[in-house]
Amino acid sequence: MDFRLSEEQQIAVDAFRRFLDEEIRPAVARYDDTFIPKDDMRQLLKQLLQYGMGNGLASEDDGGMALDPVTFGLLFEQLARVSPDLGIVVLIQEESGLLLRAGSDEIKQQYLAPLLEGDKFGSIGISEPGAGSNIVEISCKAKPDGDDFLISGEKTWISSGHYSDFNICVARVNDDPAAGLALFLVDRDDGYESQNIPKMALNRQSTAQLFFDEVRVPAERVLFPAGEGLKRLLTLLEGSRPMVGLMSVGISQAALDYSIEYAKDRKQHGKPIAAHQLIQARVAEMAVKLEASRLMLYKALDQVGRGQRSDFQSGMAKYFATEAAIEITRHAMAIHGGNGVTREFPIEELYRMAPILTVTEGTPEMQKLIIGRTLLGVPAF
Ligand SMILES: Cc1cc2nc3c(=O)[nH]c(=O)nc-3n(C[C@H](O)[C@H](O)[C@H](O)COP(=O)(O)OP(=O)(O)OC[C@H]3O[C@@H](n4cnc5c(N)ncnc54)[C@H](O)[C@@H]3O)c2cc1C
Structure with a gap:
């Protein structure tokens, strides 16, 4: 087992992080929490394609980058840290591309090729x-x-x-x-x-x-x-649930980063709140849950990449990471005090985003039922 990123993965992640912070973060901030019109969303999507976001998982024959799920996930997590909204659009483009792989040459030409170029939106x-x-x-x-x-x-x-x-x-x-x-x-x-x-x-x-x-x-x-329809959908979900979990990891990482910065800066009782033990306890809890989420999710993606069945691992990881993001953003809000609930600071939005991801692509209850079915050998749904 090797938890290190390869040199290529590290270079790609570092370059993408810089690009996201310099180009995408300010572009997305212009929209506050309002709908990005289709043409503008297309422009954003096209910018992300060079990093394999929207065309990463498709094969090279089809015009994609043929990234393995773990490498794709490492990049996708960075996107989610900056914009979970764009993360959702990218994920749906990728999932649509995977399903279109089954289409005829004509379908690939008319739908898959423009999807991978960012010219058509799938759903x-x-x-x-x-x-x-x-x-x-x-x-x-x-x-x-x-x-x-x-x-x-x-x-x-x-x-x-x-x-x-x-x-x-x-x-x-x-x-x-x-x-x-x-x-x-x-x-x-x-x-x-x-x-x-x-x-x-x-x-x-x-x-x-x-x-x-x-x-x-x-x-x-x-x-x-x-x-064949249902079977294909269930396999698709095994690969995409960890990606939803990585969106939660992006949200959690952003919440932790802002909290560390804030705790070092904000002073109460004569010292930075970072130096109070109970603030350190919150930060430690956030970091532990974030790390556990990440490890579970990448293990699931590794299984997906190896072509192994991963409903159990993907279910555990998606359940844990999406619920952890709710707890992590709640700690972030507490660390920020009153500033945590104002629109002047990014925390309240992260706190509103986190619960949504528990629902999409299967609720916590459904993930628990999948985990239970695997362990007990009896379906309860
Ligand atoms: C932001 C967002 C994006 C989405 N994107 C898509 C998309 O692109 N395509 C798409 O098709 N769908 C999409 N969905 C839908 C999503 O997959 C469903 O919302 C989800 O599967 C839950 O279904 P439901 O909302 O009907 O809840 P319900 O199934 O009605 O569940 C309601 C509650 O009952 C619980 N429950 C249900 N059955 C059981 C049981 N057997 N035992 C115990 N508890 C149970 C659930 O866990 C939940 O708490 C999206 C949802 C959201 C919020």
């Missing part, structure tokens, strides 16, 4: 108003009609949904709960509508409802047919 439509934690309750229908399918239903909480030029939509072609689900590539021009959902934080990017009303999709755009 993934699993969740519905009536189906969240339990994917097999999806009711969005795909009805065969000649050589096409007609898709009808509603999707909700879809990241990048309002930006999306296409949606990889999970829809039901028959009544079998699991085997009836297929994945369709639906173009915006096919006719789905979107509406953005305001949230407690992470509003610079889009989380949206999507509406499908008998949207006609040709059979060539079935990416995964019934019987």
Whole structure:
């Protein structure tokens, strides 16, 4: 076991950190917590591509950088430290790219190539108003009609949904709960509508409802047919849950960095608050939880990179890291005193961001149920 970064990884991380602090942080700050318009988001995304953010996991044949998941994660964590909003957009681009790999040459040319160039935005439509934690309750229908399918239903909480030029939509072609689900590539021009959902934080990017009303999709755009759809989704989640966890690590690292700086500067009772034992206890707790999160997440990504099944490790790591970020940002807020709750300081926003990541790509309860199923050998859901 070697926990050191290779020389190439260290150089890439250092260069990306500098770029993020000099270019991306000030660019994102201009939007406060308001929606970044699509053209502006495209420009930001295009700037990130040179570091493999949005095209990192795709193969070189497809036009990607073919980074292994650990190396991608090391860079992605840095992005999340500066902008979790951009992290979400990048993650969805990457996930869309991984699913498009199954498409025909024509699909790769029309959708994957522009996705990897940052010209098209992808999105993934699993969740519905009536189906969240339990994917097999999806009711969005795909009805065969000649050589096409007609898709009808509603999707909700879809990241990048309002930006999306296409949606990889999970829809039901028959009544079998699991085997009836297929994945369709639906173009915006096919006719789905979107509406953005305001949230407690992470509003610079889009989380949206999507509406499908008998949207006609040709059979060539079935990416995964019934019987294969759910399996592919679950494998995708094994790789992407640790990335969501790394977004929490980015938030936690930012909270710790600001807290250390603040504690050294702020004086009470005749000395910097950093010199008070109870402040040191908070900082120590933050650092321990952050380090544990990181180690668990990179172990999960290492397994993903080796092609091993990792639902157990990814579930543990995602659960731990996203919950830890809530505790870490709470400590950060306490260390900042009154300044922790003002908009003048970055802590209150980190504190609002942290809980959101516990929900996306599977709640803590669902991760615990996956962990329990592995250990006990009986599913409880
Ligand atoms: C910011 C954000 C981005 C998202 N992006 C996407 C996206 O791009 N694409 C997409 O398809 N979805 C997306 N989602 C949706 C996300 O995956 C769901 O919100 C999540 O899976 C939970 O579903 P739900 O909100 O319907 O909650 P529910 O499933 O209704 O759960 C409500 C509560 O009940 C608990 N619960 C449910 N079942 C059980 C059980 N068996 N035992 C114990 N407790 C249980 C849950 O843990 C939770 O606490 C996103 C969500 C957010 C917040």
